[in-house]
Amino acid sequence: MKNRLKVLRAERNWTQAELADALDVSRQTINAIETGKFDPSLPLAFRAARLFALRIEEIFHDPAMDNDRSNLATEIKKDTYV
Amino acid sequence: MSQLKSPEIGYCLRVRTSTIRLARWTGLWVAATALMSFGPVFLWNKAVVFTLFAVGLSVAVGAGMILANKNYLAELDELQRKVYLDALAITVGVAVIVPIPYKVLEKYAVIPFHADVEHLMMLMSLTFVVSLIYGTRRYR
DSSP: OEEOHHHHHHHTTOOHHHHHHHHTSOHHHHHHHHTTSSOOOHHHHHHHHHHHTSOHHHHEEOHHHHHHHHHHHHHHHHHHHO | OOSOOOOSSOHHHHHHHHHHHHHHHHHHHHHHHHHHHHHHHHTSTTOHHHHHHHHHHHHHHHHHHHHHHHHHHHHSOHHHHHHHHHHHHHHHHHHHHSHHHHHHHHHTTSSSSOOOHHHHHHHHHHHHHHHHHHHHHHTO
């Protein structure tokens, strides 16, 4: 799963430690999420969304879903031409 | 910096507190186990009442250590809990797999010494520490 946590944090000039404090997790966990090594649980994703005042899908997104959407669009196009 | 609001008692402080609590219980358990192991010979000349008391004390303190470990696990965040549980899973696996082959090695005199439970304890401790270090480095 990809995420914009690092970008959002940088926009607000927050350190990993400050973000970790605000989300009540360790700094290592923030680092692992930012580098894509660890996917957060749903409650933690909700906490992050609440903190940044964004929807979850504006912070986290699954590249596989992009492929699904693209495949669906291709299918729809095919159906339209047929 | 604005907007950021930390919980009243921070994560690091909570984990530090529960780590210290777990370390204290572990120290007590080691002391109670040492008393149980060496007391009958060196302190009370194998008197049954004292031995029973030492065994009871070791089991009671061991129960306290288990609870402290459980509380420690509950305080960890989700990544650290995953690393800890992964290490525990590997350790339990080793504890299940190793004893029988080890006993067979002793039975057929492949190893020149007794297959003692202490060896298993040492292997489990080593496995847990190595697994924990590996897990921590993996997510660094």
